Structure formats: structure tokens, C-alpha cells
Amino acid sequence: MWPYYPDLLATPVPRYTSYPTAAEFGPLSATDHAQALGGAHGNVSLYVHIPFCEKICFYCGCNTGKAGKRQRLESYLDALCREIDLVSDLLPSDAAVRRIAFGGGSPNAISPAEFLALVDRLTTQFSIDDPVFSIELDPRTFTAEWAKAIGRVGIERASLGVQTFSPHCQEAIGRIQPESLIERSVGLLRDNGVSSLNFDLMYGLPDQSHEDLRDSLEQSLSLGPDRIALFGYAHVPHLIPRQRVIDGNALPGPADRFAMASLGHELITSHGYHAIGFDHFAKPDDPLAQAAATGKLRRNFQGCTDDQSTILIGLGSSAVSSFPKLLVQNEKNSGRYRMLASQGRLTTSVGITRSTDDQMLGRLIENLLCAGRADVPQFLQRSVSDGLEPFIDRGLVTLDGDRLSICSTGVPYSRAIAALFDAYRPQSARRFSSAI
Numbered sequence: 001m002w003p004y005y006p007d008l009l010a011t012p013v014p015r016y017t018s019y020p021t022a023a024e025f026g027p028l029s030a031t032d033h034a035q036a037l038g039g040a041h042g043n044v045s046l047y048v049h050i051p052f053c054e055k056i057c058f059y060c061g062c063n064t065g066k067a068g069k070r071q072r073l074e075s076y077l078d079a080l081c082r083e084i085d086l087v088s089d090l091l092p093s094d095a096a097v098r099r100i101a102f103g104g105g106s107p108n109a110i111s112p113a114e115f116l117a118l119v120d121r122l123t124t125q126f127s128i129d130d131p132v133f134s135i136e137l138d139p140r141t142f143t144a145e146w147a148k149a150i151g152r153v154g155i156e157r158a159s160l161g162v163q164t165f166s167p168h169c170q171e172a173i174g175r176i177q178p179e180s181l182i183e184r185s186v187g188l189l190r191d192n193g194v195s196s197l198n199f200d201l202m203y204g205l206p207d208q209s210h211e212d213l214r215d216s217l218e219q220s221l222s223l224g225p226d227r228i229a230l231f232g233y234a235h236v237p238h239l240i241p242r243q244r245v246i247d248g249n250a251l252p253g254p255a256d257r258f259a260m261a262s263l264g265h266e267l268i269t270s271h272g273y274h275a276i277g278f279d280h281f282a283k284p285d286d287p288l289a290q291a292a293a294t295g296k297l298r299r300n301f302q303g304c305t306d307d308q309s310t311i312l313i314g315l316g317s318s319a320v321s322s323f324p325k326l327l328v329q330n331e332k333n334s335g336r337y338r339m340l341a342s343q344g345r346l347t348t349s350v351g352i353t354r355s356t357d358d359q360m361l362g363r364l365i366e367n368l369l370c371a372g373r374a375d376v377p378q379f380l381q382r383s384v385s386d387g388l389e390p391f392i393d394r395g396l397v398t399l400d401g402d403r404l405s406i407c408s409t410g411v412p413y414s415r416a417i418a419a420l421f422d423a424y425r426p427q428s429a430r431r432f433s434s435a436i
């Protein structure tokens, strides 16, 4: 069990999937976006957002809506294809796509035939160089036809939204999926070539006991995923109205949440998984564990990754693009997104230019969260010394010259420690979720 210091976790902090975080985004012109695309030389990664799900879970904070009407899906896919054409035309000829990730929402809210047509559009429009494909999947709507499409494209990495196996927790979060469904999805994915399979799991759910969590973890481990991401449920109904259905009184308190994160860490690592960053786990031979072992672990909008590219191009409504000097988010509203794309315009909505300081602090925060250590120049040490002191005093971090290292007992405090270096944080703390 990790040592629990509630005072060090009292302030809500971001997950730092980017720095500056999305909370700092402001209006941005399409000209800035176009210039960044025009300067995207070398290896680039693509993220393609499908903002639809067959059934919406009560807890979900993603930009997604009910798949419902066919016509809505089709017009969205039309707009996405137009954006693909426009963005690919703006890229320089030496930009080579080495990764393509599909997320959402649930990419399998569209039909396998529509998915294959989308992949075809991407591979004909972009200059593709033996890419690594990955996809997020909703097991509730995952079919044998979909599995075949995955095999046909050659997707080796997939992530299943498992969350919990406890029936009463599933009911409380509006996501009913029996274990047999997950087992079947795992079998279909393995049979169709997926070699790196992730399970997303959650703690801190309504009426979830420690036993519930332990059972879900053990059931998950028995199905042999290559990776596990264990997230704490973030209850922010003032920001995500669909969470109002969840009874806030049924949620575990901060001490319980901390104990659950600790239980998950102990149980998963005791089965031979390596802890990656502060909330991911991977088998030692998985590319994520190998990236962590060789100091190549990174963080992007999808969490921990072994992707080395410094350029991630987001396609689809609300998708975020990351360039060394710019972060850009596409229009979130799918109606406006479709209108802009159909007019042949970039769907730029908000973003932020990354100053030299932002880039330096972003690297520092990323190093702390991925490698558990970072070099901190003296002037920065002085500016965070008051905040850092309680972590040093309690043996959660060490500072040796310029080297700041997070101890094994300090792992659950990683985000709070990283947040000390966030120059924007004093103004934006209210907008984030609990630090554990």
C-alpha cells in the first residue's frame, strides 16, 4: 500500500496528455493550422476521431453522441473524407505517415465496410510508410465482420473498453456487458492478428467495493491482455452533464479511491506486468513496456505511447493535432465541423502556440510522468521549492543536483508533482479532476 497524504492530493490537476493542456486553448486561426501542416516534415502520426457510439455510457467524458440515424453517420464520414483530402494536400511531400490510430467515441459504431472505405481513403491520400495501426473498440457492438475488417487492414493494436465486470457497477454507469462478451471479443481480435491488446478498466465507480475491483482485475488478468490502463472515474457533472445520472453519494471517497489505485497497482504488477507511467501497465514484451525500459516512453492525447513522432495530426470533429510549436483542436460541434469541411475549409477551432518555455516545461512534465525523473534547472528549482518541499520531506521524491526523481512511493503523486511545473495551473485548477 502506498503512503496516503490527502493534503498532497487535495488540488485537482490535469492528466497532462499535452502541455499546455486543453484548458489553455483559445481561438486559433486556420492560417496557423495550415502553416503547421505545411511545416510537418518527416514522420507523422494520424489520429482519426469517430464521435459516435451505439449506446452512451453515463460516465463518458468523450466527445461522442448516439450513432442513431444512418444519415448522420454518413454525412460525418463524407466530411471526414473531405478533411482527409484537404489536410493531405497541405502536407509537404516528405511527410510520411507511420501511425494511424482510430478512436472516439467508438470506431466500431460505423460499419466494417465504411471503416474499410475510410482506411482506403487515408492510404490513398497520405504518403503511408508501413504504419502501425491501432483502434479503440466497444465490445458491446463488436462483431465477427468487424474483426475480419481489422484482420484485413492488419491492425495489430486494439483497446477494449472493459471498465468493470461487476453487474451492479455496470448498471450504475449504464454499460452492461457480460464477461462472455469480452471473452468473445478477445478471441475474435486474437484470431484476426491483434498482438497488443489493451483493456481500459476503472476504479472509483458508484457502489464499487474493493472486492468488486479485485474481482474485475482478476477476471481481466485471466483473459491475458497485453496492456491495462487503470483510470480513476472523474465525476465532474458540472462539466459533463450526462454524468448527472450517476449518484454522487454512491462514489467512493478520496481515501477509498487512493486505496483502490494502490490495490490495482499491487495486483497487476504481481502478475508480471510492468507499471508504465502512473496508470498504465504492460507485459514486459509489449512495445509499451519496451519503450519504457529504453527511455522512449511518451505522452500524447491517448495517454502513454511508444510513438516517437513529434507530429500528431488529428482528423475528425474535436480531434487535437500536436506540432512542436502548436496545439490545435478541430471544431467540436459535428454540425459546424461538417459545414466547414464541406466548404473545403480546415475545421480549426481552438488551440495554443507553444512558446520556448512551454516546450521546455512540456518536456520536463512528460519526463516526470513517463520516466519518473527529469532534470530541473536551478532557476526552476527555486520557483517550485515551496511546493516541492512536502514531497521531499515525506520521501516521495529526491532532488540530487539537477535531477528530480519520483520514488516508488511517490508514483500516485506524479501528477501533483508534475503540476508544480505548470505555469498556467494557478489560473485553471478548478477545471480538473481529482489527483488520484
Ligand code: SF4
Residues within 6 Å of the ligand: 052, 053, 055, 056, 057, 060, 061, 062, 064, 104, 105, 106, 138, 161
Ligand atoms: S463506449 Fe466509450 S466513448 Fe462511447 S459512450 Fe461509452 S465510454 Fe464513451
